Amino acid sequence: MKITKYEDREEWLEARRGKITGSRLKDLIVKRGTEMKKGYYELVAERLALSTDAEMPMDRGARLENEAIETFVADTNIKIITDLVIWERDDNNYIAISPDGYTADFTIAVEVKCLNSADHIKAFITQQVPKDYEEQVIQYFIVNDQLIRLYFVMYDPRMSVNSFFYLVVERSEIEKKMKEYLTQQYDILARVEATVARLTDNLF
Secondary structure (H helix, E strand, O other): OOOOOOOOHHHHHHHHOOOOOHHHHHHOOOOOOOOOOHHHHHHHHHHHEOOOOOOOHHHHHHHHHHHHHHHHHHHHOOOOEOOOOOEEEOOEEEEEEOOOEEOOOOOEEEEEEOOOHHHHHHHHHHOOOOHHHHHHHHHHHHHOOOOOEEEEEEEOOOEOOOOEEEEEEEHHHOHHHHHHHHHHHHHHHHHHHHHHHHHHHHHO
């Protein structure tokens, strides 16, 4: 067994990067199924990321969103509008989405994510939109009937490789889920209306 002593906590923390330690083993051991757990992608990211920070993903996303879209435009030559807007369905304005970017004809949209490096590298390796954002992606198509394609842009400038990439989602790939999610939203909103009406009646 090799023992290395550290006088400085920052140096000690840096030395732990990319290593399987006792506290993170639970995030690596697969007990059911074959899909790698998040700890695997954290190890890969720690080997490839230039640095880590304590910045919250939403804050990082807000700070880097324009830079990510500029990189996307330079890579694809697709002109993107980045006005601060909310899209609403024609038949129900309570069903909405706030696009990060879109084309003038509304057939293409861009959703930007600047996540932690582990989630970033997992999305690159699997070439799949992270499960946490599946509903958000589908909502774009539910709200905008003209939308044909969504570019799910991933951007993490801390990564030494693959700091920028995008995944393409086509309307034809998700039509079944669109119908299912739209039906559920109608049902939920109807329940909300009924509950609000009942509570309002009790006030008078």
